[in-house]
Amino acid sequence: xxxxxxxxFNYQIGQFNLRVDFTMEREIxxxxxxxxxxxxxxxxxxxxxxSPVRGSxxxxxxxxxxxxxxxxxxxxxxxxxLVFQHLALFPHLTALExxxxxxxxxxxxxQAGDWLERMHLQELVKRYPAQLSGGQKQRVALARALATEPxxxxxxxxxxxxxxxxxxxxxxxxxxxxxxTQTPLLYVTHHIEDVCSLGHRIFFIKDGRLTGSIPVGDLWxxxxxxxxxxxLGWGNLLHGRxxxxxxxxxxxxxxxxxxxxxxxxxxGGASIFIPPHQIKLLYxxxxxxxxxxxxxxEGRVVERLSLGSNTSxxxxxxxxxxxxxxxQRSYTDIDLNEGAKVRLAVRPxxxxxxxxxx
Numbered sequence: 001x002x003x004x005x006x007x008x009f010n011y012q013i014g015q016f017n018l019r020v021d022f023t024m025e026r027e028i029x030x031x032x033x034x035x036x037x038x039x040x041x042x043x044x045x046x047x048x049x050x051s052p053v054r055g056s057x058x059x060x061x062x063x064x065x066x067x068x069x070x071x072x073x074x075x076x077x078x079x080x081x082l083v084f085q086h087l088a089l090f091p092h093l094t095a096l097e098x099x100x101x102x103x104x105x106x107x108x109x110x111q112a113g114d115w116l117e118r119m120h121l122q123e124l125v126k127r128y129p130a131q132l133s134g135g136q137k138q139r140v141a142l143a144r145a146l147a148t149e150p151x152x153x154x155x156x157x158x159x160x161x162x163x164x165x166x167x168x169x170x171x172x173x174x175x176x177x178x179x180x181t182q183t184p185l186l187y188v189t190h191h192i193e194d195v196c197s198l199g200h201r202i203f204f205i206k207d208g209r210l211t212g213s214i215p216v217g218d219l220w221x222x223x224x225x226x227x228x229x230x231x232l233g234w235g236n237l238l239h240g241r242x243x244x245x246x247x248x249x250x251x252x253x254x255x256x257x258x259x260x261x262x263x264x265x266x267x268g269g270a271s272i273f274i275p276p277h278q279i280k281l282l283y284x285x286x287x288x289x290x291x292x293x294x295x296x297x298e299g300r301v302v303e304r305l306s307l308g309s310n311t312s313x314x315x316x317x318x319x320x321x322x323x324x325x326x327x328q329r330s331y332t333d334i335d336l337n338e339g340a341k342v343r344l345a346v347r348p349x350x351x352x353x354x355x356x357x358x
Contacts, residue, residue, distance in 0.1 A: 004060055005023060009052040009055040013041075019208060019209055020042055030195050040156050048078050048080070064077075080151065089129040093128070095124055095125050095132065096116065102147065102148045139170070153186075156188045236276065239270075253318075255318050260351055272352060279346055288345065295347070296343055300339060301340045302315060302321060304337070313325070317344055
């Protein structure tokens with residue numbers, strides 16, 4: 001049985017060449033890659049807003065594109081919904097009129113009202129976009145895209161301007177709508193939280209090429225962590241050696257060493273992976289937990305980023321740059337500004353061994 005979506009495109013714009021070839025089931029797929037990788041262009045090709053040099057596309061066994069072959073269905077014929085990063089709501093239309101815009105028939109306003117009710121916006125049907133909050137506008141845009149009952153919904157970073165509880169709430173709404181409608185979603189994002197909490201499968205794209213895909217659940221397996229998490233720009237991947245010394249098992253690199261769990265059975269060349277939330281910051285005047293005492297590093301803050309409800313800290317220590325992640329409410333009484341001196345610690349059990357000989 002074929003996949004729900006089968007797409008292959010070759011597209012040229014200036015010096016940039018996009019070549020993508022992938023399949024997707026009726027799931028939530030996440031398209032992830034750096035800026036300029038071709039994520040938004042891929043969505044535009046799927047939606048029919050751009051035409052490939054060569055390509056083919058099947059959606060639910062309907063042939064939408066065949067070049068060469070002379071088949072290129074117009075956007076309105078594809079049954080594909082698209083929510084843009086900037087939503088593209090009509091400012092002169094009410095919420096109800098925006099949702100009804102793509103519908104036909106005498107019942108279109110009743111259908112639009114039903115969708116706004118599903119999005120908990122029934123009290124706001126007569127408001128214009130300028131009278132709505134950011135989250136309310138997002139829900140109107142989603143309602144408008146889903147009201148046409150598309151065979152595929154494309155979302156180009158629709159929550160990029162939202163943070164914290166509102167972003168999490170809308171992620172839950174998307175998952176609920178997917179369960180209720182079984183509409184497959186392809187979602188472009190730069191946020192790790194979106195990948196982990198929303199997606200079923202992640203597609204990696206770089207320099208105009210899809211470099212692979214894995215189920216999101218497999219991101220937590222040690223075999224995936226070596227390649228997938230660094231591709232996401234998240235986590236700490238180190239290359240070095242595993243040795244037994246001083247009555248313990250250690251991972252060594254040029255300018256540092258970390259003690260490993262006694263259960264490790266490996267030696268020689270290896271890589272390790274440490275999730276950012278498993279690296280702890282030490283308070284200057286509080287005794288160190290014995291489990292952390294062997295793996296302490298002194299460093300200096302290089303950069304501090306806000307990731308919604310979390311903070312991501314980049315620290316230069318032991319010849320490397322480390323990523324540390326923690327809730328914003330934590331470590332509020334430690335100086336974490338750029339250039340500040342900090343101490344990091346890692347529990348041996350938090351270190352995953354990759355590509356080692358046993």
